[in-house]
Amino acid sequence: ENCPRQNRSSNSFDEESLSEEELAMLMEQVEQRKKLISTMRNKPWRMVKKLSVLREAQAFVEKFEGALGKGKGKKLYAYKMMMAKKWVKFKRDFDNFKTQCIPWEMKIKEVESHFGSSVASYFIFLRWMYGVNLVLFGLIFGLVIIPEILMGMPYGSMPRKTVPRAEQATAMDFSVLWDFEGYIKYSALFYGYYNNQRTIGWLKYRLPMAYFMVGISVFGYSLMVVIRSMARNANQSTADGDDDNFIFSWKMFTSWDYLIGNPETADNKFASITTGFKESIVDEQESNKDENIHLRRFLRVLANVLIICCLCGSGYLIYFVVKRSQTFSKMQNVGWYERNEVEIVMSLLGMFCPPLFETIAALENYHPRIGLKWQLGRIFALFLGNLYTFLLALMDDVNEKLAEEDVVKNITRWMLLGHHNSSMGNSSADTPPPLDPADVPRGPCWETTVGIEFVRLTVSDILVTYVTILVGDFIRACFVRFVNYCWCWDLEAGFPSYAEFDISGNVLGLVFNQGMIWMGSFYAPGLVGINVLRLLTSMYFQCWAVMSSNVPHERVFKASKSNNFYMGLLLLILFLSLLPVAYTIMSLPPSFDCGPFSGKKRMYEVIQETIELDFPLFIAKIFSYMANPGLIIPAILLMVNSLRKIPIKLKINQHPSTCLKLLTHVNLNKNDQLL
């Protein structure tokens, strides 16, 4: 249909000047072709047709695009088009390259074909976490740790950077190092090592300011990345999924997992689909059954009461244990158990309470999906309660240390006086020789203590997870496989059989671990590095464990909807871990002799100091006006409002086209019927 037009345009192209009208028409045709090229992918044509139409459109565009510029503008236009094309090609090549660079893609695909997409989604989540932690590590390492090590004062030059004389004898012992005391405590891994010098080195690097800003940007970057991931997930999944209108249709058309490539898994999937259908049929047939509502309500209330008792009990236990550990730390000769009691108790609670909750929940008789939500909510409450109890107990410790500081300051003053007098007696020099850094009495440095606690908690969490996997999955699989030959009942079919991969347990563990990292990274910059190592080894270790000792699930587990649920949980944990850090920054005074903020009344004063000393005067005035609460509160309200509108906008974007299509189809069908 376009042939006559083409001939006419090619004739007029030979002429030097094109009329306005013809130019406009030509431009419209080129735009039309370009649009066709970009939407080619969506058309349900055969490949042959698509290819031929594509080639024709591309040839047309190439031939006449250059002609569209007028006179001198012609060359510029042609040049712009060429650059645009080159840019599109470059972007496509770069995208291809990026896809090839994604690590562990083959490993995850293998897991996916054996275990289905839900188990693989855990590993994809793990890989994403690894990426985020790597970026955070880069920030902290590059902007805080490296400058202090390269340009700051070296080890041994200042009291805060030296192991005290009393501890030097045992500072290299493995047991001391394992507790993160000794040389590790006085290294760049912890807050206490950093000097409060305003600028260091020949670069005049503002380390305290950098430390503060990096601490804040850790949270800022994590927030941005989590929200972006949630928005992307929300775009892909449409309806709530709780839509009960299409249960059987969806079971029929979307229950087969096209990613399964393994016959064993396929067998399991067939079985689970059949079971799923049978269950839905039974549900459908029994939906009119009469139930004893009162008994059910009573049982549910009873179950909730029991669980609240468990939660309170575990909270109290943790508080008690932390208090006890403080008295232990004052004693000499504490055994290994006393030193690690807090971590052991917390890990044990985390391991045994969830199954306990599941057993109690059997009283409630909920639909499995709803029951799962309750279970996850309760585990969340357990971990949160434990963590916050731990923090409260830690706060008591911190306040105690702050009170101790005055005492230490007095001791230091007397000691210096004494040293001064004794050295004046020996020589007649005016200035006394400086006191050896190892001999200066130290303040208690509560920030480093907090950092050490978080690092120890993280390390014990890592160990417990790995040991659980090793024993619970691998040793169990070995036992079932090898002892089966000489055992009375079939170990593989009955108890204990092979383990299934606990997706929700693992994902929750990852999410809470990340929460602890966020909380502790301000006081222990090295913590993120430890986490990066942990995630890296986790990926290999868990992939190996899953392939060697787990069996595919018997029941189907939907992957897509849960993804945003776990992201939402991560967001919540991010806010909850921001709170304690923000509180300590705003209201606790930093230690007087350790860390980058020592000597200040509050940590955030470093910002005021930098603005006053480094920026011109008018900026300081602007900031002082901006810090007015009258401006800040409306700004926060505006932000909250716009954040609320985002999910609404996303939902609107998804529906109009499908609504329209349905209307037109229905109308067409109606017309056919009328005819």
Added chain:
Amino acid sequence: MELHGRYHEMAPNVVPMDYTKDPDVKLPMQLIINMPELKENPFKERIVESFSEDGEGSLSFNDFVDMFSVLSEMAPRELKAIYAFKIYDFNTDNFICKADLEKTLNKLTREELTAEEITLVCEKVIEEADMDGDGKLGFADFENMISKAPDFLSFSFMFHI
């Protein structure tokens, strides 16, 4: 090109390495449904039939690329819905009628359900999804139902190649 490699290795004697002269080579269904991505899929024959030009199930290279592009992660939802409809329409009459539903269900459960259960499920499906009341699912009904399904894009209509 990776897809060409896969196509070639299924029948190295028949498929030429050089495709610039656009040779007219088709591979029969038996070879294609033995690919690892399709081997375990209960709908493998229908998938290959819907993408084959002659409807018999033999795929030329273009059809082969077509199939993997529709089933990839990048294909838009509307396109996938169109081909999903074709696949589940066993008698190719542009409607998913009760007989098609019964065949789908039998393939999904490997015929482990009783006749009553099958009838019940098929009736429920038609009750849920049939908007225009003709007792079978037209494309509009199917698309309306599948566009709301949370799993349709994630794993229930996709390969990773």
